[in-house]
Amino acid sequence: MFNCRYDCKLDPKGRLVLPSKIKGAIPEANGSALMLQMAADKCLKLYPMVEFRKLESQVNALSDHNEETRRLKRSFFTRITEVELDSAGRFLIPKAFQEYAGLDKDVILVGVGSKIEMWSADRYKDFVIEDDIEMSQQMEKYLS
Numbered sequence: 001m002f003n004c005r006y007d008c009k010l011d012p013k014g015r016l017v018l019p020s021k022i023k024g025a026i027p028e029a030n031g032s033a034l035m036l037q038m039a040a041d042k043c044l045k046l047y048p049m050v051e052f053r054k055l056e057s058q059v060n061a062l063s064d065h066n067e068e069t070r071r072l073k074r075s076f077f078t079r080i081t082e083v084e085l086d087s088a089g090r091f092l093i094p095k096a097f098q099e100y101a102g103l104d105k106d107v108i109l110v111g112v113g114s115k116i117e118m119w120s121a122d123r124y125k126d127f128v129i130e131d132d133i134e135m136s137q138q139m140e141k142y143l144s
Contacts, residue, residue: 001025001111001113001114002022002025002111002112002113002114002115002116003111003112003113004021004110004111005108005109005110005111006019006021006022006108006109006110007106007107007108007121008106008107008108008109009105009106009107010093010098010103010104010105010106010107011090013092014092014093014094014095014098015090015091015092015093016090016091016093016107016118017088017089017090018085018089018090018091018109019109020089022109022111022116023085023089025111026048027048027050030048030049030050031049032084032085032086033049033082033083033084033085034046034047034048034049034052034082034083034084034085034091035047035049035052035080035081035082035083036080036081036082036083036091036093036094036097037079037080038079038080038097038100038101039079039117041127042100042101042102042120042123043101043117043118043119043120043123043124043127044093044097044100044101044103044117044118045115045116045117045118046083046115046116046117046118047114047115047116048114048115051114051115052080059072059073059076059077060073081094081097093118101118101119101120101123102120102122102123103118103120104120104121106120106121107119107120107121108120108121108124110124
């Protein structure tokens with residue numbers, strides 16, 4: 001389970017070091033491979049393989065006989081790539097993924113349960129609730 005927010009830096013080669021708390025929460029069986037996805041809201045999602053395989057199974061189960069689900073499958077599989085953690089806990093974010101998410105030097109990682117979102121520091125604030133009253137109202141609306 002991933003949670004919390006981490007302020008990170010992208011190095012000039014496009015590599016990001018995973019914070020030790022996140023790296024430690026990745027299941028041992030995962031090895032060094034992770035899946036990176038161009039996600040909604042122009043952020044990236046990073047999945048441990050175990051979690052990604054669940055999502056992949058759902059997508060694969062969609063019908064190839066339906067135009068809408070064929071488009072969805074095609075779009076899903078062209079927006080993902082496998083990345084490898086090196087011995088220093090870094091991984092390379094491909095240029096196309098950096099551009100999609102608007103990643104520059106400052107990157108915000110957010111643990112959201114079974115996956116990690118990666119945000120441009122400039123864009124993140126537009127997609128999170130910062131006001132305490134609004135947060136309370138949303139909690140009441142969806143969790144009561």
